[in-house]
Amino acid sequence: MGVLTIDAAILEGIVAHARRDHPDEACGIVAGAEGSDVPSRLVPMENSARSMTFYHFDSMEHFRVWREMDDRDEEPVVIYHSHTATEAYPSRTDISLAQEPGAHYLLVSTADPEVTEVRSFRILDGVVTEEPVRVVNASEDAVQKYLFGQSPTTVDYECRAGN
Amino acid sequence: MAIDVRVPTILRSYTGGAKAVTGAGDTLADLLTDLDRQFPGFRERLITKEGALHRFVNVYVNDEDVRFLGALDAKLDDGDSVTILPAVAGGAFAFAAAAALSGR
Structure with missing residues (x-):
């Protein structure tokens, strides 16, 4: 079973983007070195649909960002978007339109103004598989604001040494 | 008449895993016909039953979206680079609307 390992600072950036664009859906990627499965470079994207219920990468920005990744030998390790009134679980739309088999699909729900729900999935040929989110370099405070949607036994928080 | 084609991950099952292939054609439609001859099934992933480019597939000639270049009628020249990116x-x-949009 897979796991998404993500740095707390990057997750903070994703959540900040989702909160900023609320009530519209926010979307973007986290690029990482090809084959590394390590998301290291956050790229918030424009939602060209500018909608509370739909997101669509702007076609020209999509092209530029993908070419840049190509030049840097990167790939989209994480593709994220927010749901602003519903849970952080892939909708049928998300499933039917998912076309990046190698990506972790990270969903963030901003439906609750206080607590952000964060969940990660693989979506392959219409099959959704949830995976644990492992946050590294997190302070205890930061982690407490998130609801990871997994049972406690499968959530793995890793805090800095000394925390 | 050689056109360099960048193949997205999801279509590499048709190209034996190749990220880049070479095709030929005076228009995007011709190129896709040629690619389908080389890689059977490839074209079907990009074109609807009605014969139009799928709404949720982006195709670029050099760095322009073909929707602004005549879509399948977009003209190609020797040395052009065609990039295919599935929309994100x-x-x-709502599901019914999404199904209608995606053509599935």
Whole structure:
């Protein structure tokens, strides 16, 4: 079973983007070195649909960002978007339109103004598989604001040494 | 008449894993016909039953979206680079509408 390992600072950036664009859906990627499965470079994207219920990468920005990744030998390790009134679980739309088999699909729900729900999935040929989110370099405070949607036994928080 | 084609991950099952292939054609439609001859099934992933480019597939000639170049009628020249990127889209949108949009 897979796991998404993500740095707390990057997750903070994703959540900040989702909160900023609320009530519209926010979307973007986290690029990482090809084959590394390590998301290291956050790229918030424009939602060209500018909608509370739909997101669509702007076609020209999509092209530029993908070419840049190509030049840097990167790939989209994480593709994220927010749901602003519903849970952080892939909708049928998300499933039917998912076309990046190698990506972790990270969903963030901003439906609750206080607590952000964060969940990660693989979506392959219409099959959704949830995976644990492992946050590294997190302070205890930061982690407490998130609801990871997994049972406690499968959530793995890793805090800095000394925390 | 050689056109360099960048193949997205999801279509590499048709190209034996190749990220880049070479095709030929005076227009995007001709190129896709040629690619389908080389890689059977490839064209079907990009074109609807009605013969139009799928709404949730982006195709670029050099660095322009073909939707602004005549879509399947976009003219190609020797040495052009064609990039195919599946759209990244989704959201908490009603299923029936999404199914209609995606053509599935």
